[in-house]
Amino acid sequence: MTNVKEMSVEEKLRALYDLQLIDSRIDEIRNIRGELPLEVQDLEDEVAGLKSRSEKLKVDLDTIDEQIKAKKNAIEAHKEGIKKYTEQQKNVRNNREFNSLTKEIEYQELEIQLAEKHIKEMKASTEFKKVQIAEATEKLSSKQNHLEHKKAELGDIMSETQKEEEFLMNLSAEYQGKIEERILAAYNRIRSSVKNGLAVVSIERGASAGSFFTIPPQTQVEIAARKKIITDEHSGRILVDAALANEEREKMESVFKSI
Numbered sequence: 001m002t003n004v005k006e007m008s009v010e011e012k013l014r015a016l017y018d019l020q021l022i023d024s025r026i027d028e029i030r031n032i033r034g035e036l037p038l039e040v041q042d043l044e045d046e047v048a049g050l051k052s053r054s055e056k057l058k059v060d061l062d063t064i065d066e067q068i069k070a071k072k073n074a075i076e077a078h079k080e081g082i083k084k085y086t087e088q089q090k091n092v093r094n095n096r097e098f099n100s101l102t103k104e105i106e107y108q109e110l111e112i113q114l115a116e117k118h119i120k121e122m123k124a125s126t127e128f129k130k131v132q133i134a135e136a137t138e139k140l141s142s143k144q145n146h147l148e149h150k151k152a153e154l155g156d157i158m159s160e161t162q163k164e165e166e167f168l169m170n171l172s173a174e175y176q177g178k179i180e181e182r183i184l185a186a187y188n189r190i191r192s193s194v195k196n197g198l199a200v201v202s203i204e205r206g207a208s209a210g211s212f213f214t215i216p217p218q219t220q221v222e223i224a225a226r227k228k229i230i231t232d233e234h235s236g237r238i239l240v241d242a243a244l245a246n247e248e249r250e251k252m253e254s255v256f257k258s259i
Contacts, residue, residue: 010226012179014248016187017240019175020200021252026168027197029161036154043147050140057133064122064129071115071122078108078115164259171255183229190236200238202245208232215239 007015085101085108092098176184190199201209203220213234215223223230224241231238 007178009228010244012183012229013226013238013240013244015175015178016183016200016229016238017202017245017248018252019172019179019187020198021249022168022172022175023191024197025256026165026172029165029168032161033154033157036150036157040147040150040154043143043150047140047143047147050136050143054133054136054140057129057136061126061129061133064126068119068122068126071119075112075115078112081105081108164256167259187238190238194235194237198237200240201232202240202242204242208235208237208239211235 082105085104089098089101089105092101179187187199191197198209201211203209203215203223206214206220208215211232211234213232215232219230220241222228223239224243226241226244229238
């Protein structure tokens with residue numbers, strides 16, 4: 001890590017509060033996007049799954065069609081066999097040969113019945129798969145339309161906020177570079193442990209912002225003196241006085257407006 005310039009406590013507090021304002025602004029931008037990126041990803045996965053399912057069903061249909069053709073060809077072959085054996089029966093020399101040919105004919109007839117039964121089952125499966133394909137196609141169309149709408153919505157938000165977010169991310173990195181590692185680690189730890197991401201807050205009406213716990217007058221004096229970094233004993237947040245906070249807010253607002 002690059003050497004951090006030696007700063008006074010007040011400079012550290014100002015840098016910390018500025019960093020908080022920058023990071024909070026980034027949070028706001030990301031909150032505007034909300035769950036949209038995840039929604040888009042989920043829809044993309046769902047569309048891909050439906051496409052894959054439709055393709056598999058179509059392959060299954062083609063396979064069944066080929067199987068039906070094979071069964072029909074087999075039936076024709078069995079019919080030819082029946083003809084052949086029937087003709088042969090006309091020229092038999094004894095009952096044993098006749099009975100043997102009769103068994104062959106019966107076998108061919110059974111094979112035809114079995115093939116016809118399979119064809120009937122496969123045709124029923126074909127109809128069922130056609131219904132599934134129609135349902136999947138309809139659902140796929142609906143999901144694709146929804147996906148395009150969400151992508152457009154996300155694209156609009158991204159085009160509006162991407163430049164600002166990139167600028168702020170670079171600015172955040174710049175300010176992090178000004179703060180010594182120990183304090184920055186504490187800032188990040190506090191920030192990640194609270195829902196609103198506020199690790200540095202100002203004093204408002206005798207309490208830390210967003211808290212109902214009053215800060216003792218002596219502690220408020222010490223915070224206003226800006227001689228040491230003080231944390232709220234209830235929330236663990238780093239505290240700054242209202243005057244410093246107002247000054248830094250005005251400064252950073254002008255920076256944000258220039259983006």
